[in-house]
Amino acid sequence: MEDKIIAENELGDWRRSHYSFQISNSVINQVVTVIGWISSRRDHGNVLFVQLRDRFGDTQILVKKKELSETIFESLKSLKEHSSIAIRGRVVEQKNSSNEFEIMPEEVKILSVSNKSAPFLTQAISSIGIDTRLDLRAIDLRRNHLQNVFKIRNTILNSIRGYLSDNYFVEVNTPKMIATATEGGAALFPIFYYDREAFLAQSPQLYKEQLTMAFENVFEIAPIFRAEPSRTNRHLSEAMSIDVEKAYVDYNDMMDYLDNLIRFVIQSINEKNQMELKSLGIDLPDMSRPFSRITYSQLIENLQNSHKYIRWGDDISPKLLKDVFGDEFYFITDWPASTKPFYVKSKKMDLLTDSNTGDDSHVLSESFDLMYGSLELSSGSTRINNKVNLMDNMKKKGLSHKAFDYHLRVFDYGVPPHAGFGLGLERLLMAILKLDNIRDATFYPRDIDRLTP
Ligand code: AMO
Numbered sequence: 530m531e532d533k534i535i536a537e538n539e540l541g542d543w544r545r546s547h548y549s550f551q552i553s554n555s556v557i558n559q560v561v562t563v564i565g566w567i568s569s570r571r572d573h574g575n576v577l578f579v580q581l582r583d584r585f586g587d588t589q590i591l592v593k594k595k596e597l598s599e600t601i602f603e604s605l606k607s608l609k610e611h612s613s614i615a616i617r618g619r620v621v622e623q624k625n626s627s628n629e630f631e632i633m634p635e636e637v638k639i640l641s642v643s644n645k646s647a648p649f650l651t652q653a654i655s656s657i658g659i660d661t662r663l664d665l666r667a668i669d670l671r672r673n674h675l676q677n678v679f680k681i682r683n684t685i686l687n688s689i690r691g692y693l694s695d696n697y698f699v700e701v702n703t704p705k706m707i708a709t710a711t712e713g714g715a716a717l718f719p720i721f722y723y724d725r726e727a728f729l730a731q732s733p734q735l736y737k738e739q740l741t742m743a744f745e746n747v748f749e750i751a752p753i754f755r756a757e758p759s760r761t762n763r764h765l766s767e768a769m770s771i772d773v774e775k776a777y778v779d780y781n782d783m784m785d786y787l788d789n790l791i792r793f794v795i796q797s798i799n800e801k802n803q804m805e806l807k808s809l810g811i812d813l814p815d816m817s818r819p820f821s822r823i824t825y826s827q828l829i830e831n832l833q834n835s836h837k838y839i840r841w842g843d844d845i846s847p848k849l850l851k852d853v854f855g856d857e858f859y860f861i862t863d864w865p866a867s868t869k870p871f872y873v874k875s876k877k878m879d880l881l882t883d884s885n886t887g888d889d890s891h892v893l894s895e896s897f898d899l900m901y902g903s904l905e906l907s908s909g910s911t912r913i914n915n916k917v918n919l920m921d922n923m924k925k926k927g928l929s930h931k932a933f934d935y936h937l938r939v940f941d942y943g944v945p946p947h948a949g950f951g952l953g954l955e956r957l958l959m960a961i962l963k964l965d966n967i968r969d970a971t972f973y974p975r976d977i978d979r980l981t982p
Contacts, residue, residue, distance in 0.1 A: 540811065546846070547561045558620065559620055563583070563615070564640070568580045568582040569651060576593050577605060604637070611671070612641060614637060614638065616638075621633055629634075663982075677809050685797075685957065706720065711734040717754075729754035732753050733753075755768070760977060762965060765975060769953070778947060782948065814857070847905075851902070854903065860899055864898070869894045871925075872910075878896050912949070921939065956970075
């Protein structure tokens with residue numbers, strides 16, 4: 530047999546004829562062109578098994594010394610994992626298996642040679658430190674484990690877009706370079722904006738609220754920026770937020786929406802990612818019941834009754850929740866207004882304001898957090914849509930009306946009652962796939978120590 534090897538870094542007129550999943554009975558004995566990178570190799574002296582990976586998986590290339598020229602055999606033998614190659618060859622049934630196929634190469638084109646052995650293996654669940662992996666992230670992302678994680682991430686995004694579009698939401702995009710903070714406690718990244726100071730957006734909050742005036746139901750899937758000074762396994766400096774906002778509803782309606790949305794996402798993963806789930810060893814969360822709802826005040830009482838040190842008005846640390854909740858979705862509702870940002874509506878019925886002293890420290894808000902175990906996945910609320918109330922609340926929180934003039938002025942034109950939530954994409958992926966570190970739920974994590982790659 531005459532065979533050729535072309536060793537050049539040029540693709541030329543070579544194009545893939547089949548992806549790995551298309552190498553099946555229907556192309557048996559045909560000559561196909563497959564392209565990819567070498568994910569593993571087994572060298573048996575005169576026979577070489579090369580696994581060629583494309584975006585769907587591996588194809589086995591069977592390289593026999595006696596059936597190929599010396600050059601082609603030796604050059605395939607010398608290639609390291611991660612090198613990119615193209616193979617033209619005949620599809621044959623694998624020996625000992627009638628349902629598996631492999632390719633006997635006739636022509637080989639070496640597209641890109643890997644000079645180094647990667648410090649971690651493609652197949653293994655790597656025990657190597659996350660920093661070593663992140664330093665070579667593009668190679669790390671080739672590993673089976675992360676391939677499965679990111680395939681499921683893709684399903685989550687597609688299903689959320691599908692669900693919201695089917696429910697009459699419009700996908701929007703809002704500015705990421707902004708003039709004012711929206712999320713109180715979360716720190717801002719300042720930037721130069723021509724001759725002024727500006728900030729990277731902590732959330733699309735005020736813009737998504739304004740857009741309910743024009744579109745009623747909006748959503749945005751985009752990065753949010755938080756200058757998080759702490760090193761934790763659940764905080765990123767740049768995270769993806771799924772922001773949803775809807776006119777003519779309140780926070781109870783939005784909890785129903787969020788419950789249904791997560792249910793739809795889990796169902797989609799169940800339908801589309803059985804192979805990935807199996808390979809990751811993951812059972813999806815039990816979704817047989819609606820998510821339970823507990824008020825903040827009730828939860829504080831429960832914690833106090835079980836002798837935890839916490840006062841009404843405190844934030845609730847994940848550590849305390851760990852002892853109370855297992856791997857389940859639940860809402861904590863009606864948070865003290867003092868713990869929530871200025872745009873969150875207070876609860877009328879539960880106003881415990883002491884009218885003599887003006888003490889409003891026990892005012893509750895129409896708000897919720899969606900939790901999974903001790904991990905916060907989402908916050909949402911009914912928003913203030915009345916200008917006077919909003920200005921009052923801003924004053925209480927020490928915010929300048931002047932700085933928010935661009936926002937307050939639309940309230941002169943009748944902002945509809947509205948509610949919404951922000952759902953952290955990486956946190957959701959972490960919860961569903963039981964990932965230990967949020968950094969593995971994103972492509973190129975940013976944190977206090979990391980600005981590259
Ligand atoms: P909040 O600040 O609670 O609310 O953020 C909403 C959700 O975004 C995710 N998140 C993060 N994920 C990773 N790293 C971070 N540093 C980080 N910060 C936040 C979490 C969190 O629950 N505007 C409101 C939402 C709204 O009311 O619509 C907001 O930003 O999953």
